[in-house]
Amino acid sequence: MGNDLLDRIAEALDALTAAGGGRAPEGLTPGELVAVNNAFGALKRQVDAAFAPVAAEIARQSRVELGKDSLARKQGFRSPVALIQATTGSSVGEAVKLVQVGEATAPRMSLTGESLPAKHPHVGEGVSTGALAVTAASAIVSLLDRVAPRVDPERLDAAEGDLVSMAPGLRADELARLLARAEALLDPDGVEPRHEQARAERHFEIIERDGRFRFTGEVDVESGAPIKTVIDAMVGQALRANHDADDATRDQRSIRQMRADALVAVCRHALGCEQVPTGPTTTVVVQMTLDQLRTEVGAVTIDGIDQPVPASAVRRLACDLQVIPAVLGGDSAVLDWGRDKRGFTRAQKLAIALRDQGCACCGAPAAWTEVHHIRWWKRHRGRTDLANGVLLCVACHHRLHDDGWEIEVDGTGIDAHVWFIPPPWIDRDRTPRPGARDRLTLAA
Incomplete structure (x- = not known):
C-alpha cells in the first residue's frame, strides 16, 4: 500500500472531523449533516481504494494451483473471497468486487518480465483518487471486459475514460442505464444476440x-x-x-x-374487454433514425427503458401496440407552436419526452412526468414550443420551483440539452448542471 493512499485516508479523516464528524449526529445542523455524509463517502472510497490492491494480492497468493500453499487455505478458508468476507464483514459480492477492481487496476508483467500498465488505467486513477467507488468501478470493468473482444482498443480506452468521468455521483440505477447505453454504442452487433437470448429465457x-x-x-x-x-x-x-x-x-x-x-x-x-385483442392498446415511443426504421439494423432505445433493443424488434412491437418511432417532424406532427394555445400538443410532448428521456432532472420514467413551461405561460408570456418545454416529475417540478432553480435549453429539437442552474444559496457560482439525459449518455 503506497504512502499516497494512506495520506489520502488521513486527509479524508481530517475532512470528516472538520465537517463535524466528532459530534453526535442529532447535534449537527442540516448543512453539517450533509457535509459529514459527503466526508464519510470520501473516506469510504479512499479506504476501499487502499484495500482493493490488498484484496487482489490475497487472491493472487490464494490461486487454486497453489493447493495447500494457498494463503486462504492456510488461514482456513476455501477461497480468497471467503477470507476477505470473513475478516471485513462484507458480503460475497462486495468482496468479489474488491478483488476484481484490485486485479484490473494493478500493474502487470509480461512473460518476459517487462512491466506493463494496468489493464484499466482510467479506472485505477479514478479509484485511487477517491473519485470512483469500487462498486461503480467493478461495473465499468465488467462492461469493458465483456465487449473488449469486439471493440477497437483505442475506442475502448476512450470509452473507459468517459465512463470514469461520468460515473461519480450517479445512483446505482443511473449507472446501470449509462452502462447499458454504452454497451449498445460500443458493441451494436451484440444487441441482437443479447436480445434474442433474453427472449428465449423469458x-x-x-x-x-x-x-x-x-x-x-x-x-x-x-x-x-x-x-x-x-x-x-x-x-x-x-x-x-x-x-x-x-x-x-x-x-x-x-x-x-x-x-x-x-x-x-x-x-x-x-x-x-370485448375489443379486438390485436388492436392498438398502448403507446410505446421508440427513438431511432430514419435509416434504422428502413433497414431494421442497429440498436434503438424505448422511452423509459434502460436496455437498448435491436431495431428489428420495433416491427414486432408494432403488430399489437401503437409504436411511435422518434422520426418526428413533417406535415403530420406540429412540433412548434406559438402562444395562441397554452397546452403542448401530443406531438410536442412526445418530442420533449424523446429529448429529455424521462424527468429531465432526476431521470424518473416519462410516464411519471408532465411537460412544464420553463418560462411561465401566463406570467412571463412563455411560448408553447420545444425550447420552452421540459419534462419534470411532480417532485422535481415543485422542488425546482420552490427553491429558485433556473432551467435553460441549449440547442434545438430533440438533440437540445437541458441545463439546471442552482440558486445562489445552493451554489454561489451558480454552475449549470446537466440534465439526466446528458448525465447518463455516453457520447458516440
Whole structure:
C-alpha cells in the first residue's frame, strides 16, 4: 500500500472531523449533516481504494494451483473471497468486487518480465483518487471486459475514460442505464444476440401459498415494454393526483403497492374487454433514425427503458401496440407552436419526452412526468414550443420551483440539452448542471 493512499485516508479523516464528524449526529445542523455524509463517502472510497490492491494480492497468493500453499487455505478458508468476507464483514459480492477492481487496476508483467500498465488505467486513477467507488468501478470493468473482444482498443480506452468521468455521483440505477447505453454504442452487433437470448429465457411463474399469490419471472425488453409503459402511466397518474391532496384524501400506498394494484386493474379490465385483442392498446415511443426504421439494423432505445433493443424488434412491437418511432417532424406532427394555445400538443410532448428521456432532472420514467413551461405561460408570456418545454416529475417540478432553480435549453429539437442552474444559496457560482439525459449518455 503506497504512502499516497494512506495520506489520502488521513486527509479524508481530517475532512470528516472538520465537517463535524466528532459530534453526535442529532447535534449537527442540516448543512453539517450533509457535509459529514459527503466526508464519510470520501473516506469510504479512499479506504476501499487502499484495500482493493490488498484484496487482489490475497487472491493472487490464494490461486487454486497453489493447493495447500494457498494463503486462504492456510488461514482456513476455501477461497480468497471467503477470507476477505470473513475478516471485513462484507458480503460475497462486495468482496468479489474488491478483488476484481484490485486485479484490473494493478500493474502487470509480461512473460518476459517487462512491466506493463494496468489493464484499466482510467479506472485505477479514478479509484485511487477517491473519485470512483469500487462498486461503480467493478461495473465499468465488467462492461469493458465483456465487449473488449469486439471493440477497437483505442475506442475502448476512450470509452473507459468517459465512463470514469461520468460515473461519480450517479445512483446505482443511473449507472446501470449509462452502462447499458454504452454497451449498445460500443458493441451494436451484440444487441441482437443479447436480445434474442433474453427472449428465449423469458418465463413467468404463479405460485399460490398461504392465501397469497407469488409472481416471479423475467422477460426481454421487447416483451416488457408494453407492461412497463402501462403500469408506469397508471402509477404516474396516481402520484400526480396525490401531490396536492390533503392528509385525509392522500393515497397512502407505496410505489410497489401502486404497481401491484395497476397490474390487477389491467387484468380485471382484460376479463371483460370485448375489443379486438390485436388492436392498438398502448403507446410505446421508440427513438431511432430514419435509416434504422428502413433497414431494421442497429440498436434503438424505448422511452423509459434502460436496455437498448435491436431495431428489428420495433416491427414486432408494432403488430399489437401503437409504436411511435422518434422520426418526428413533417406535415403530420406540429412540433412548434406559438402562444395562441397554452397546452403542448401530443406531438410536442412526445418530442420533449424523446429529448429529455424521462424527468429531465432526476431521470424518473416519462410516464411519471408532465411537460412544464420553463418560462411561465401566463406570467412571463412563455411560448408553447420545444425550447420552452421540459419534462419534470411532480417532485422535481415543485422542488425546482420552490427553491429558485433556473432551467435553460441549449440547442434545438430533440438533440437540445437541458441545463439546471442552482440558486445562489445552493451554489454561489451558480454552475449549470446537466440534465439526466446528458448525465447518463455516453457520447458516440
